[in-house]
Amino acid sequence: MVANIYTCSYQTPLGYLNLAATESHLVSCLFSDIAYPITSEQPGVLQQTITQLDEYFAGKRRQFDVPLQPEGTEFQRKVWEQLNSIPFGKTCSYMDVAKVVSGEKAIRAVGAANGKNPICLIVPCHRVIGSDGSLTGYAGGLWRKEWLLAHEGIRQPAKQLALF
Incomplete structure (x- = not known):
């Protein structure tokens, strides 16, 4: 059904x-x-x-608690679940996510899964940046990613969060 x-x-x-x-x-x-x-x-x-x-x-919410049901592969859902662990005002790298989800060799697959996130903003794919702190890739456009990170108080150089 x-x-x-x-x-x-x-x-x-x-x-x-x-x-x-x-x-x-x-x-x-x-x-x-x-x-x-x-x-x-x-x-x-x-x-x-x-x-x-x-x-x-309005700057009054830092975490969403809406019930979610994104459609994707098991690997994609695992990546999106990991993205939800990145706190407001922090970033992590694609490599950090790859290491937690499946190992360093999965970095490209993590990037692809991040780009296919069907619930942007709420599942904070905008908080994932390059290992060098650069803003790389965002399905909504890099200018939106930059705005969202600034809204959350993140200025370059980014404050990175180690996930492991």
Whole structure:
């Protein structure tokens, strides 16, 4: 049985975040320049997400607790789970994530999984940077990554967090 998917868009200082959810879980949160059409019914999880995004952009929320259900491979879900351990105001490198998830040789696979994160911002893929502290890659655009890190108080050179 396929679950109903409900959609809406949330206006941020960085453009729209297009949200999609089932009755009980957020399944997608992606930056876009175009708004999703709003479905007539809106489950509570979408309102909860919007409330928490309001708090985040107002500087009052540092961690999200919306129920999530991202679709991806087992490896991708493992990477996204690890991203959730990166605290607000900190960064880590792709290599740090690779070492925890699967070993140093998985660094490219970690980068690819990070780029396919369907729940950006809430699953903080923007907090992953290059080993040299550089801002490398972000599906929403590097300018958004830079803005989000600055919003969280991270200025270059980045404060890196060792995950192991």
